[in-house]
Amino acid sequence: MKIRHLVAATAIAALGGTLLAAPAEASSGWFGTKVRFATFNASLNRAAAGQLVSDLSTPDNAQAKKVAEVVQLNRPDVLLINEFDYVAKNVAADLFRKNYLERSQNGAKAIRYKYAYTAPVNTGVPTGLDLNRDGNPNGPDDAYGFGFFPGQYGMLVLSKYPIDKRDVRTFQKFRWKDMPGALLPDDPATPAKGDYYSPEVLKIFRLSSKSHWDVPIEIRDKTVHFLVSHPTPPVFDGPEDRNGTRNADEIRLMADYVTPGRGSYIYDDKGHRGGLKRGAKFVVAGDNNSDPFDGDSIPGAIQQLLDAPRVQDPKPSSAGGTEAAALQGGANVGHKTDPKFDTGDFTDNAPGNLRVDYVVPSTGLYPLDGAVFWPVASSPLARLNDTSDHHLVRQDIWIPRW
Template sequence: MFTQLSRDGPHGMAESSAVRIRVLLACVLLGVVTAQPATAEPRKAGPSKVRFSTFNASLNRSAAGQLVADLSTPDNAQARKVAEVIQVDRPDVLLINEFDYVPDNRAADLFRANYLRRGQNGGKPIDYPYAFTAPVNTGVPSGMDFNRDGRADGPDDAYGFGLFPGQYGMLVLSKYPIDLDRVRTFQKFRWQDMPGALLPDDPATPAKADWYSPRQLEVFRLSSKSHWDVPVRINRTTVHFLVSHPTPPSFDGAEDRNGTRNHDEIRLWADYITGKAGYLYDDKGKRGGLERGAKFVIAGDYNSDPVDGDSVPGAIQQLLDSRRLIDLKPGSRGAVEAARTQGGANLTHGADPRHDTGDFNDNAPGNLRVDYVLPSYGLIPLHSEVFWPVAGSPLARLNDTSDHHLVGVTLLALAR
């Protein structure tokens, strides 16, 4: 359980003075007592504390159907650990990255029934009545030689890197109703249709932005998985949960095809929330971005650190510097401890390790901040943290659940 408004809570979250003042003013105006635990269940009327979290849980598998097989019984060790992390954090609305897509919510239903609704290690079960998942680009054959190895097959030639369609998919779970009729997905939006797109360039030729041929660009999709706008109804307020999982900006060459794609996958949401998305079309053909004044939360594994790592400079700043977003800079003591004890590239990083969310190779790139939960103005932030227990904590045994750590933000959602 997390303690609100603490200077340095169980997982090491330090709040800024600006956020603290904003919270106190809001609570005075609304008459809200701020000492309630973050695990409080949703209320039907009045101001509600609502927790949004993101977790790259590494529940992807190497073959189609394997995740369903693993979740069909309640004794898969990794899935039990993932469920325990979620039961400790107790988010109201959750994005799970790297959860293989299976039609008809089959894998999601098995995970909810066999793991989340069963207390793990004596923990309290958690129930999510609402779930959303949809097809993604990973593993979907393109018929094109995108990586120029002379073959038009394999995971690197799919619309998104993957061994089979749906690998590394996404899942949204919610205690609140999801407005399925208003969900927007951007799986098939073409990269070349983004004005000023950072299309990768072959440095061996004088032409610009020519890594992909015109024929390839006619079919190349921007999103390596997908981008989803999932409206969640919280009391009488709709909050748009904007989720995605941009490609890592690595595993390529001098053309930086993954780095530039990562940048523009992040840009899609930056344009979507700021009225610059007239060019965008979703998978149903609807054009444009988010309506003016809408409340939203952007979440996911964005594979981009503000300072360190291989991102195109300024990639994640497209969101962090947005005037429509609040960055609470969640952190943990566990991340600081890990950077110090693991050494390697962590010792040369310029960013504060407190905010790291990914525990990666110590030599390169080291630990990074790549997972984000970013609420819009109009939602009142209460607190945030990264679930990364220190080595001496009883929960430290959960640190190897994934190479990413869960990030959570608790907000005050007004009933209006």
């Protein structure tokens, strides 16, 4: 196997210029397949249930047209869209594909995804308990994940390659307290530790604010596990830091899932236990709401994933992120993360722009070209920078045949 990998690496290096200059569509050869994976928090969430279906039922929703154009310009083969409201039976997904992605937007080439996967998420699902202690147990902050209705801020996976739906694993109902050493939030007004949530709450409280999915993608004769999630923002709480601690443990769940020997405690929604099979190939993607050095997440939160033994971090970048940080100033001036890696364009005074969206492959896969879609101000495409407060992140990956 070492000789084969050396041959593959040598071939990829020799062909690198050709591969990186090739069209965005996937390309295959004797050695393997080049596939573009991407994540995009597209802000296609809506304020009320049913509104997204209504908006996508015609091909003229301005925001959806811009989202589709960004996708068409970047042309990922496998794509995660965060903040796409969950609607059963792929109704919203089908409308988005038919009315937007499969129609040219502003001259961009239409794109077709034959396969789609979506599933229920925790946002807006009521617990009936007063999680934020405001005296009202029925607010959006009292749901398993913040939301005004079930499915708000959901997730959608689109793929040109078959999705093995029989082997998809979801972790929507995994309870926070079942994670060994969980960072349960602490009530600073009491001497006890990790006691912000009562035993009654912890008995039912789920870790994932949306869900964690393991979506197997069949690429030629190989399976690549597309591991996606959207941890809660580490803000909008108090000194107990209930969102910050949850964010860190949501990231940890994915890191433990892909690390041999660390995921035995994890159970999926069908009751099956254990992490990803040893040696399996994967790509982790999503809006993790955590920058390596800046912002409000707990120090080291995203490093749990980026430093996991089987994870590679190719660090896609953009010139637009560097330019925006310089022009906007504010909190960006003191940031430690190089702004060329930023993916989110947030409030200038705090937290500033951050790297929060990630596409990271496993060892055994070969990262090629990657980028953050953040056009500079002088580009005609800069009009797309306000499509969302996040920018699409893409990563080309070479998948060897063995």
